[in-house]
Amino acid sequence: MPVRYLIVDDEEPGRTNLRLALADHPDWQLVAECDSAAGARTALADSDIDVVFLDIRMPGESGLVLARELARLQAPPLIVFVTAFSVHAVDAFEVHALDYLLKPVDDARLAQAVERAAALLARRQREAYGAALRDYTDPDADRLPQHLHVRSVGRIDRVAVADILWIESAGNYVELHLAGRTVLHRITLNRLEALLDPAAFLRVHRGAIVRRGEIATLASSGDGSWRLTLRGGAVVPVSERYLAPLKAALHAG
Structure with a gap:
């Protein structure tokens, strides 16, 4: 079955460019183009829509207002947000x-977004997606996140930040170490650090962040390097630049 999609953008060139680009994907079927959130509501009420390409900045009601309404649905259509925000704001x-x-x-x-959306639809992940969308559109979404939504091929898993014991860098990904399992999440360690509560987490190495409550012992290897042992037994390297705050955390604990 084709993927039925809706384009919502107040600027006609934006709608046209997106429609022409999506024409390269024959399994995708355009249902309607709208220049406002109000028009999108009508289209969504009249037709079964799988994916909405939604501009965020529009006069009158922003795309986020419509996204917040759709988030209330148990299984909302997938939303691909279209934004002029810089990469640091996403x-x-x-x-x-x-x-x-x-x-x-x-x-x-765009091809990557199309592939991801098709995979989620094929795996019937609209309810899991709905949970992620509700967390994002929550009126208090600007606060530090309480959950991370981890996307793998065709799947979204919800990970509670409170369950994370320590975090390890893996290039453009991080490994979230939980009790009994490790989850790979696509975000850099530096960007994730900015979203974590510093009262709960501490950077100890350029490639590692640990939960303060998991810190157990700190030891020198004799060659000038240091290692930290966590309560669960994991051993994490410690950089010289992070040594002082780590010692202070140990002393406070």
């Missing part, structure tokens, strides 16, 4: 595993 999308396109839309990035 951390929230990545934390909640929501897809987005930066203007001007890149064809390769």
Whole structure:
């Protein structure tokens, strides 16, 4: 069955460019184009929509107002947010595993968004997606996140920040170490650190962040390097630049 999609953008060139780019994906069927959130509500009420390409900044009601309404549905359509925000302002999308396109839309990035959306629909993940969308559109969403929504191929898993014991860098990903399992999440360690409560987490190495309550013992290896042992037994390297705050945390604990 084709993927039925809706384009919502107040600027006609934006709608046209996106429609022409999506024409390269024959399994995707355009249902309607709208220039406002009000028009989108009508289209959504009249038709079964799988995916909404939603501009965030629109006069009158923003795209986020419509997204917040759709988030109340148990199984909302998937939303691909279209935004002119800089890359530094899209951390929230990545934390909640929501897809987005930066203007001007890149064809390769659009193809990636199409593939991700199709995979979620094939795995019937609209309810899991709905939970991620509700967390993102929560009126208190600007506060530090309480959950991370981790996207793998065709799936979204919800991880409570309170369950994270320590975090390890893996290039453009991080490994979230939980009790008994490790989860790979697509966000850099530096960007994730900015979203964590410093009262709960401490950077101890350029490649590692630990939960303060998990800190057990600190030891020198004799060659000038240091290692930290956590209560669960994990051993984490410690950089010289983070040694002083770590010692202070140990003393306070």
